[in-house]
Amino acid sequence: MLASRVFSLVGRRSISTSLCLRAHGHGVVKAEDYTLPAYVDRRDVPLPEVAFVRDLSAQQQALKEKEKASWSALSVDEKVELYRIKFNETYAEMNKGTNEWKTILGGVFFFLGFTGIILIWQKHFMYGPIPHTFSEEWLSAQTKRMLDMRVNPVEGISAQWDFDKNEWKK
Amino acid sequence: MANHSQLGFQDASSPIMEELIQFHDHALMVALAICSLVLYLLTLMLTEKLSSSTVDAQEIELVWTILPAMVLITLALPSLRILYMMDEINEPDLTLKAIGHQWYWTYEYTDFKDLTFDSYMIPTADLPLGHFRLLEVDHRVIVPTGSTVRVIVTADDVLHSWAVPSLGVKTDAIPGRLNQTSFLATRPGVYYGQCSEICGANHSFMPIVVESAPLPNFEHWSSSLSS
Numbered sequence: 001m002l003a004s005r006v007f008s009l010v011g012r013r014s015i016s017t018s019l020c021l022r023a024h025g026h027g028v029v030k031a032e033d034y035t036l037p038a039y040v041d042r043r044d045v046p047l048p049e050v051a052f053v054r055d056l057s058a059q060q061q062a063l064k065e066k067e068k069a070s071w072s073a074l075s076v077d078e079k080v081e082l083y084r085i086k087f088n089e090t091y092a093e094m095n096k097g098t099n100e101w102k103t104i105l106g107g108v109f110f111f112l113g114f115t116g117i118i119l120i121w122q123k124h125f126m127y128g129p130i131p132h133t134f135s136e137e138w139l140s141a142q143t144k145r146m147l148d149m150r151v152n153p154v155e156g157i158s159a160q161w162d163f164d165k166n167e168w169k170k
Numbered sequence: 171m172a173n174h175s176q177l178g179f180q181d182a183s184s185p186i187m188e189e190l191i192q193f194h195d196h197a198l199m200v201a202l203a204i205c206s207l208v209l210y211l212l213t214l215m216l217t218e219k220l221s222s223s224t225v226d227a228q229e230i231e232l233v234w235t236i237l238p239a240m241v242l243i244t245l246a247l248p249s250l251r252i253l254y255m256m257d258e259i260n261e262p263d264l265t266l267k268a269i270g271h272q273w274y275w276t277y278e279y280t281d282f283k284d285l286t287f288d289s290y291m292i293p294t295a296d297l298p299l300g301h302f303r304l305l306e307v308d309h310r311v312i313v314p315t316g317s318t319v320r321v322i323v324t325a326d327d328v329l330h331s332w333a334v335p336s337l338g339v340k341t342d343a344i345p346g347r348l349n350q351t352s353f354l355a356t357r358p359g360v361y362y363g364q365c366s367e368i369c370g371a372n373h374s375f376m377p378i379v380v381e382s383a384p385l386p387n388f389e390h391w392s393s394s395l396s397s
Contacts, residue, residue, distance in 0.1 A: 042220070043219060043220040043221065044220040044221060095219065131294055131303060132294075133294065133297065133303040137299070138299060138300065141299045141300030142300045142301070142302065144300065145300040145301070146171070149359065149360055150359060151171055151359070151360075152180055152181040152336075153181065153357075153359075154181040154182070155181060156173070156180065156181050157173060
C-alpha cells in the first residue's frame, strides 16, 4: 500500500523511465519480478499500479482511441470491455467468498476423529484396570465419609447434603 | 479435599484463603471481561470489509493505553493488599516444623516437649473402605482450631513443597534453608494437601494431612504422644 502511495507522489514519469529501463534489462542488475509494478485485486488498494491487460490487441487499441473521445458515445459492452482491460475482477467477484471453510472444517473433524480412534485403541489394548477405589461400593463409602467429615461445608459437597433429612438438597 | 471433577478452589478454612478466593473471583471477572471484548472486536474485524480510508488513530491509541493501565491498577491493589496481609505479625501460639524427605514428611512440635514423628502415605492396597486414595497418611498433623500456627518448612535431601490448598498454604522445602509460613484454621476438620515440588519417583505419594481439633483435644493428643 505504501508503494502505491510513493508512486503517486513521485509521478508517472518515474514509472515510464527508470523502472522500464530496469524491466527491459538496460539497468545494471536484473530487476526481480517483485520489484516491478504489479497488478492486485484488493479492496484497500482500489487503483493498482498497472492495468491488468498489458499488450492490447488491435481491436482493444481501437477501443482505447475511442475512449479518448466523449464517453457517452461508448456502448455498455464497450465500457465493460474497457473495465476488463484495466481490471481483472469486479468488486462483486473480488468480495465473493470461497468454499475453503468446508475443507478446513472437514479436516478438523477428520483429525478429531482420528485422535478419538487412537484413544479408544489405547484404552482397549494398552491400559490396565483402574484402581479398586473407583468401585460403586467404595465411592459411596467415600462420599459418606466426606459428608461425615464435613468436607467443603461452605459451598461444596457438605453444603449440598441435607443433614436433617439425610438426602441431597433439592 | 477436592471432588473428582472439581475445577474451582476447595472451601477456605483460613482467613487468608478466604481473601485469596475473593481476589481470584475478582481477577477472573476482569479476565473474562477482557476476553469477551477481544473476542467481540476480533469477530467485528474479521467480518468487516477492508477499507483504504483509515489514515490516523490518535484517539483509540490513547484509549487502549489508559484503559489497560487502569485495569492493571484494579488488579494490583487487591493483590498487594493480600500479599502484605500474609506477612503481618500475628504472634503464633504454636510452632511446627515440617521436614521433607524422599518420600515422607517429618513433623516436630518442640515448643513445650519434644514431639517428633514421620508421616507416610497409606498405600492404596492398605486403605480402609471409603478412605481417600493417595491422600491418607498414618500420622496426621494435629493443630488446635483458632490458634495461629507458625510452620517452619525445610527439607533433608531434595526440594519438596508443603502445601494445603484449603488453608491457602504452599511453602517450598529447600535443603539447608528454613522457610516460614503461618496459618489459622478457622473451623475443625481434616485438610488434605500434596507435595508440590518434584522430588523423585514418589513425589505424588507423600501427602500432607492437617487435622484441626479443639484445643483440649489437641493437648490430649500432644501429651499422649510425647510422653
